[in-house]
Amino acid sequence: MSDEKNPDLNSLERLLLGLLAIPSVIGNEQDIRLFCEEYLSRIGADEVVVAGDNLAFRPRPWTKGKPKLLLLGHLDTVPSQGENPPRVEGDRIFGLGASDMKGGDALILDLCKRAVLEEPKVDLGFVLYAREEGPYADSGMPEIVASAPAYFSDVSLAIAMEPTNGQWELGCLGTMHAEVRIKGQAAHSARPWLGHNAIHAAGPLLEALRNLPAREIEFHGLRFQEVLSATMVSFEGARNVIPPSCTLNLNFRFGPDRSIDDAKAWLEAFVGDKLQSEEFELEWKDLCPSGRVCGDNTVLQQIEASAGGSLTRKAKQAWTDVGRLSAMGMDAVNLGPGDTSEAHQKNESCSRHILRECRSLFHRYLFGSEARD
Numbered sequence: 001m002s003d004e005k006n007p008d009l010n011s012l013e014r015l016l017l018g019l020l021a022i023p024s025v026i027g028n029e030q031d032i033r034l035f036c037e038e039y040l041s042r043i044g045a046d047e048v049v050v051a052g053d054n055l056a057f058r059p060r061p062w063t064k065g066k067p068k069l070l071l072l073g074h075l076d077t078v079p080s081q082g083e084n085p086p087r088v089e090g091d092r093i094f095g096l097g098a099s100d101m102k103g104g105d106a107l108i109l110d111l112c113k114r115a116v117l118e119e120p121k122v123d124l125g126f127v128l129y130a131r132e133e134g135p136y137a138d139s140g141m142p143e144i145v146a147s148a149p150a151y152f153s154d155v156s157l158a159i160a161m162e163p164t165n166g167q168w169e170l171g172c173l174g175t176m177h178a179e180v181r182i183k184g185q186a187a188h189s190a191r192p193w194l195g196h197n198a199i200h201a202a203g204p205l206l207e208a209l210r211n212l213p214a215r216e217i218e219f220h221g222l223r224f225q226e227v228l229s230a231t232m233v234s235f236e237g238a239r240n241v242i243p244p245s246c247t248l249n250l251n252f253r254f255g256p257d258r259s260i261d262d263a264k265a266w267l268e269a270f271v272g273d274k275l276q277s278e279e280f281e282l283e284w285k286d287l288c289p290s291g292r293v294c295g296d297n298t299v300l301q302q303i304e305a306s307a308g309g310s311l312t313r314k315a316k317q318a319w320t321d322v323g324r325l326s327a328m329g330m331d332a333v334n335l336g337p338g339d340t341s342e343a344h345q346k347n348e349s350c351s352r353h354i355l356r357e358c359r360s361l362f363h364r365y366l367f368g369s370e371a372r373d
Contacts, residue, residue, distance in 0.1 A: 010373045012359055013093060013352060015039075016106040020086035020095030026076040029053040029130040029140075033075060036109065036128055043113045051147035053130040054140040058123075058151075059115035067156040067299055068123040070330075072321065073105040074132030074140075081346040092349040099338030099350040104161030107337060107355070110371070111362055120366040122299065125151045132321065136288045141324060157299035158330045162320050163338025163350075166358040168300075170222055170333050172316040172323050173253045174263060174290030177231075180205070180271055183279040186237060186244040198246035199235055205248065205274040206230060217255040220295030222315040226255040228267070249285075253319070256290045263290075291322035294331035306365040310357075 009017075024032040033053040040048050040057055049056040053075065062068065077097035086095035095102070108126050115124050127148075130140035145152055162169075182202050187195025215226040232249035250271075254263040268282060294300065295313065304311050316322065316334050325332035337358035342348050363371045 019102040026133045029075045049148040051143045054144035055128045056148035056151045062123040070125045070158040072127045094349040099163045100343035103350045104336035158332040161336035166354045168313045169316040171256045171293035172291035175319040176287045177285035178250045179283045181247045181281045187242040189240045195242035208274045219293035289323040289327040291326040297331045
């Protein structure tokens with residue numbers, strides 16, 4: 001839908017539509033990175049660091065001793081699930097990645113543009129990076145950290161602009177996958193006593209998982225639920241063969257009070273206790289740290305004060321790069337204009353109202369006044 005048919009579109013919404021028009025499925029972020037580079041050149045950003053398809057940039061030089069706010073977004077999307085062309089329908093802006101998280105990316109670029117012209121309350125650093133939607137180890141974040149380390153040092157607060165409906169989501173659960181391969185012995189299914197059924201051997205572990213209650217953890221009045229689930233199962237053999245092995249994938253979403261080593265030790269002990277009469281192997285996959293809950297952060301509290309009570313807090317009952325940033329020693333939180341319920345949906349969209357409210361929040365805090373259009 002053209003701008004002529006939408007005279008009420010502001011510059012942020014037009015910018016978002018521009019980002020949505022550029023496909024950037026994970027691993028194919030070059031075109032959108034070039035778009036962002038050109039935009040930053042046009043508005044006169046003070047510095048732009050490029051590493052692969054990752055960008056770190058700032059609107060103006062930093063001032064020694066001034067608080068530094070780092071805003072981050074990822075440029076990639078999940079694969080398309082069908083046609084969802086960029087368009088405006090009433091309060092909704094549609095397109096792949098509208099909520100997760102091109103709305104946040106557009107807001108980052110929008111804030112940089114004003115900060116080039118007008119000095120903000122705090123020093124600003126921005127990062128747009130690639131391959132967030134894939135495995136932890138494949139993320140573009142380490143590339144840009146290595147190429148632009150100054151952006152990740154002396155940070156007063158980092159905000160991952162993941163979809164949160166324009167509200168705080170503090171901390172995050174850690175996540176890890178463990179493949180548990182239980183060993184058996186093959187036999188003909190007509191004579192099962194000649195073998196050892198690895199699927200049956202998994203029974204005590206599966207039963208324990210079925211009955212395992214969530215563990216509740218509370219920080220700054222926010223409750224997280226630690227959970228462990230079997231998410232995949234595979235086995236060797238044919239349908240008339242007693243399987244000689246059975247592999248379960250366990251996904252452990254662990255609380256902010258556990259390090260990766262703590263979580264590994266707990267899970268290994270849990271599995272060992274349930275399979276103590278069985279022979280098994282355990283292999284770790286995709287280990288992602290939990291995020292510290294920094295509800296007492298000074299900059300966070302200042303943003304809340306400027307919002308006049310409109311910001312609420314909740315626990316991030318999932319994983320985001322707040323975990324990675326926290327492991328690097330930063331206070332980090334989630335706050336972005338996307339809709340959490342729209343992330344990864346077939347007909348993804350975001351709310352124009354929430355987008356504008358989130359924009360207003362940052363402009364009021366950083367510049368003391370509303371956006372200029």
